[in-house]
Amino acid sequence: xxxxxxxxxxxxxxxxxxxxxxxxxxxxxxxxxxxxxxxxxxxxxxxxxxxxxxxxxxxxxxxxxxxxxxxxxxxxxxxxxxxxxxxxxxxxxxxxxxxxxxxxxxxxxxxxxxxxxxxxxxxxxxxxxxxxxxxxxxxxxxxxxxxxxxxxxxxxxxxxxxxxxxxxxxxxxxxxxxxxxxxxxxxxxxxxxxxxxxxxxxx
Amino acid sequence: xxxxxxxxxxxxxxxxxxxxxxxxxxxxxxxxxxxxxxxxxxxxxxxxxxxxxxxxxxxxxxxxxxxxxxxxxxxxxxxxxxxxxxxxxxxxxxxxxxxxxxxxxxxxxxxxxxxxxxxxxxxxxxxxxxxxxxxxxxxxxxxxxxxxxxxxxxxxxxxxxxxxxxxxxxxxxxxxxxxxxxxxxxxxxxxxxxxxxxxxxx
Numbered sequence: 001x002x003x004x005x006x007x008x009x010x011x012x013x014x015x016x017x018x019x020x021x022x023x024x025x026x027x028x029x030x031x032x033x034x035x036x037x038x039x040x041x042x043x044x045x046x047x048x049x050x051x052x053x054x055x056x057x058x059x060x061x062x063x064x065x066x067x068x069x070x071x072x073x074x075x076x077x078x079x080x081x082x083x084x085x086x087x088x089x090x091x092x093x094x095x096x097x098x099x100x101x102x103x104x105x106x107x108x109x110x111x112x113x114x115x116x117x118x119x120x121x122x123x124x125x126x127x128x129x130x131x132x133x134x135x136x137x138x139x140x141x142x143x144x145x146x147x148x149x150x151x152x153x154x155x156x157x158x159x160x161x162x163x164x165x166x167x168x169x170x171x172x173x174x175x176x177x178x179x180x181x182x183x184x185x186x187x188x189x190x191x192x193x194x195x196x197x198x199x200x201x202x203x
Numbered sequence: 204x205x206x207x208x209x210x211x212x213x214x215x216x217x218x219x220x221x222x223x224x225x226x227x228x229x230x231x232x233x234x235x236x237x238x239x240x241x242x243x244x245x246x247x248x249x250x251x252x253x254x255x256x257x258x259x260x261x262x263x264x265x266x267x268x269x270x271x272x273x274x275x276x277x278x279x280x281x282x283x284x285x286x287x288x289x290x291x292x293x294x295x296x297x298x299x300x301x302x303x304x305x306x307x308x309x310x311x312x313x314x315x316x317x318x319x320x321x322x323x324x325x326x327x328x329x330x331x332x333x334x335x336x337x338x339x340x341x342x343x344x345x346x347x348x349x350x351x352x353x354x355x356x357x358x359x360x361x362x363x364x365x366x367x368x369x370x371x372x373x374x375x376x377x378x379x380x381x382x383x384x385x386x387x388x389x390x391x392x393x394x395x396x397x398x399x400x401x402x403x404x405x
Contacts, residue, residue, distance in 0.1 A: 021373075024373050024374050024377045025377070027283065027285065028277050028278065028281060028377070028381065030273055031274050031277035031281075031381060034271070034273040034274040034277070035270075037269075037270035037273075038270040038271055040270075041264075041266040041267040041270050042267055067354055068355040069355070069356075102354075103354065103355070104353065105301060105302050105303065105353070105354065107303060113219045114303075147395070148395055149354055153394055155394050155395035157210075157211065159395070160395075160396075161207070161208050164206050164207065164208070169206060170231045170232055171264065174231070174261060174264050174396075175263075175264045175267070177391070177392055177395060178261070178267045180391065181388045181389075181391035182267070182271070182388055184384075185384045185387055185388035188351050188356065188383065188384035188387055189381065192356075192358055192377075192384065195359055195360060195363055196363060196377060196380065198360070199360055199363045199364070199367075
């Protein structure tokens with residue numbers, strides 16, 4: 001990536017060069033640079049391996065949609081539309097976001113003293129119509145992304161086995177998990193800094 | 204080559220939040236040291252992490268592991284101004300308590316206790332949950348971290364205002380945002396790629 005590549009968090013949060021928040025971000029330069037490198041490693045890798053660029057943007061657009069952040073959804077949908085065959089799945093991802101809405105975090109604890117804190121919520125299955133457009137492999141990744149986004153404490157080895165059975169390798173699963181988990185970070189930093197930027201500074 | 208998950212015994216698994224030193228075991232096969240290339244070692248950043256099955260599993264994608272580790276290090280270890288380390292750890296512990304990551308909460312509650320020297324207050328967060336009332340400033344940090352943990356996010360001007368009233372400046376508030384956001388990354392990996400194990404005997 002070139003030096004002129006825009007910082008995606010600044011872009012999505014609306015932080016212009018020279019602004020108050022630009023100064024705040026400069027105080028944590030290594031975090032700023034490596035959040036950007038994380039984005040590049042996950043969304044624009046030189047060697048994508050078993051997880052194609054189209055897969056990555058489809059998952060990213062879906063996860064952004066689950067967070068209901070219009071600006072970030074638009075960013076990743078545009079990225080998805082720009083991939084070979086990406087445009088074919090944009091509509092299915094949009095439809096699936098609407099079906100997958102929930103409020104997290106929820107989920108169950110291992111049986112014991114925390115069981116009283118168990119909170120139920122939906123387990124998402126990709127609809128038959130959209131599964132045809134997305135394929136079984138990507139559908140499995142999106143179902144896992146929903147689990148990680150809304151109810152990660154429900155995760156089990158069986159959930160990983162479903163991904164292996166759908167044709168993802170162990171290394172692919174590490175990449176997909178990092179992608180969903182990174183987006184959980186990026187979306188929170190963007191939304192948080194936007195709120196901070198809009199607040200009155202008492203410098 | 205067909206790949207499978209690793210069977211784990213649930214005997215004595217931790218079922219409550221604790222500051223004890225518990226362990227973690229993966230559900231997918233980590234790399235072994237003899238499989239590591241230069242790129243993998245670079246991804247680990249700190250060579251001692253080759254002893255950790257968690258980092259050896261994440262080393263399968265070394266580029267993102269390296270960038271993630273350097274992000275983590277700056278958010279938590281950069282001592283320049285902003286939020287004191289104790290409260291960055293408090294934020295991480297509160298997020299882990301809200302998401303339900305028993306392992307992450309144990310590590311970062313312990314760090315919060317070490318740096319704040321307020322072990323009892325930290326324990327109350329673990330025992331009573333994120334609605335615990337401790338003092339104005341810690342309540343504000345916990346409430347902000349928890350609002351940032353909801354999906355969709357519940358973070359708004361109320362949390363920022365409450366942090367400002369507790370004496371936090373822009374950089375300190377940004378540190379709350381970064382540390383809470385980062386643990387939403389960490390919790391999802393720890394919760395979904397393996398599970399906590401009991402403290403080592405001894």
